Amino acid sequence: MQHRGVTVWLTGLSGSGKTTICEALEKELRSHGCKLEVLDGDIVRENLSKGLTFSKEDRDINVRRIGFVSHLLTRNGVIVLVSAISPYRSVRDEVRQQVGDFFEVHVSAPLSTCEERDVKGLYKKARAGEIKGFTGIDDPYEVPLNPEVNCPTHQETLKQSVDKIVSQLAEAGYLELALA
Amino acid sequence: MQHRGVTVWLTGLSGSGKTTICEALEKELRSHGCKLEVLDGDIVRENLSKGLTFSKEDRDINVRRIGFVSHLLTRNGVIVLVSAISPYRSVRDEVRQQVGDFFEVHVSAPLSTCEERDVKGLYKKARAGEIKGFTGIDDPYEVPLNPEVNCPTHQETLKQSVDKIVSQLAEAGYLELALA
Numbered sequence: 458m459q460h461r462g463v464t465v466w467l468t469g470l471s472g473s474g475k476t477t478i479c480e481a482l483e484k485e486l487r488s489h490g491c492k493l494e495v496l497d498g499d500i501v502r503e504n505l506s507k508g509l510t511f512s513k514e515d516r517d518i519n520v521r522r523i524g525f526v527s528h529l530l531t532r533n534g535v536i537v538l539v540s541a542i543s544p545y546r547s548v549r550d551e552v553r554q555q556v557g558d559f560f561e562v563h564v565s566a567p568l569s570t571c572e573e574r575d576v577k578g579l580y581k582k583a584r585a586g587e588i589k590g591f592t593g594i595d596d597p598y599e600v601p602l603n604p605e606v607n608c609p610t611h612q613e614t615l616k617q618s619v620d621k622i623v624s625q626l627a628e629a630g631y632l633e634l635a636l637a
Numbered sequence: 638m639q640h641r642g643v644t645v646w647l648t649g650l651s652g653s654g655k656t657t658i659c660e661a662l663e664k665e666l667r668s669h670g671c672k673l674e675v676l677d678g679d680i681v682r683e684n685l686s687k688g689l690t691f692s693k694e695d696r697d698i699n700v701r702r703i704g705f706v707s708h709l710l711t712r713n714g715v716i717v718l719v720s721a722i723s724p725y726r727s728v729r730d731e732v733r734q735q736v737g738d739f740f741e742v743h744v745s746a747p748l749s750t751c752e753e754r755d756v757k758g759l760y761k762k763a764r765a766g767e768i769k770g771f772t773g774i775d776d777p778y779e780v781p782l783n784p785e786v787n788c789p790t791h792q793e794t795l796k797q798s799v800d801k802i803v804s805q806l807a808e809a810g811y812l813e814l815a816l817a
């Protein structure tokens with residue numbers, strides 16, 4: 458599969474399904490031989506942002522660092538899959554401007570669904586006040602206004618989400634899909 | 638020019654000529670159409686490491702972050718030019734292991750020469766005690782034991798340094814030089 462460099466940025470609440478989509482998308486694109494890097498929020502915190510807190514200021518710095526690295530990779534022809542809550546609109550838009558080839562995917566399960574799933578048990582802790590500044594509970598999540606793709610994971614299957622992203626990437630000229 | 642991904646890591650004292658070589662090398666390689674990124678110490682501090690000090694611990698973190706980004710780019714076929722004092726041998730070697738395709742250039746003007754040049758006036762400040770922990774004055778510079786190339790900039794011209802690096806990169810199989 459021929460492709461151009463692009464940053465595919467998955468944003469959404471904790472538990473919305475970003476990592477799950479990211480992993481499936483990675484598998485799908487790798488099977489077509491795409492040049493690809495995954496910048497998962499946790500990996501980046503470990504390698505680029507250790508010591509940063511979850512304050513608004515530090516979250517913004519973290520997102521900017523992911524943006525900086527994504528930009529370098531993207532302009533060298535790599536497809537970069539970013540999975541990060543990235544709750545604030547302004548810094549996401551700042552990264553969009555910087556990277557240029559930026560493809561925003563809103564993983565949009567509602568808070569009630571994410572909280573019900575609570576895969577990591579974090580919502581429970583946030584409700585109990587054990588974690589402060591938790592996105593969706595006592596810190597805002599600012600919904601993307603014009604994401605390239607919206608994936609309401611409470612209403613569609615994983616395959617549907619991935620297929621939609623792949624076909625929209627092709628539509629936008631980033632992938633050249635072989636005819637089936 | 639055909640090439641493979643590699644990290645060219647210029648290490649040496651402040652004022653040794655790393656940035657000068659880096660810029661000339663960038664120009665030379667770009668003229669051959671190489672895919673290239675420059676990670677200059679100052680740019681990286683701004684984008685990845687703001688807030689870090691010049692303590693040994695923080696310097697190591699900074700070098701590891703440059704290493705992390707270099708690795709991502711290198712394995713995607715990019716030539717990465719890094720220009721950073723990177724005074725400690727152990728963390729340079731750690732990055733060498735991580736990146737794999739790692740090409741160390743020791744820019745080896747002696748302290749006396751660097752101090753005489755004192756382009757940024759930093760040595761003067763360090764001698765006066767206005768800057769603490771300055772490499773070469775009151776903080777060590779650990780000389781590379783087996784660098785791929787050594788550039789004693791007090792004894793050779795800029796062109797000689799650049800030519801040497803380019804021919805050694807070709808020798809090591811990273812560049813395929815067209816026959817003149």
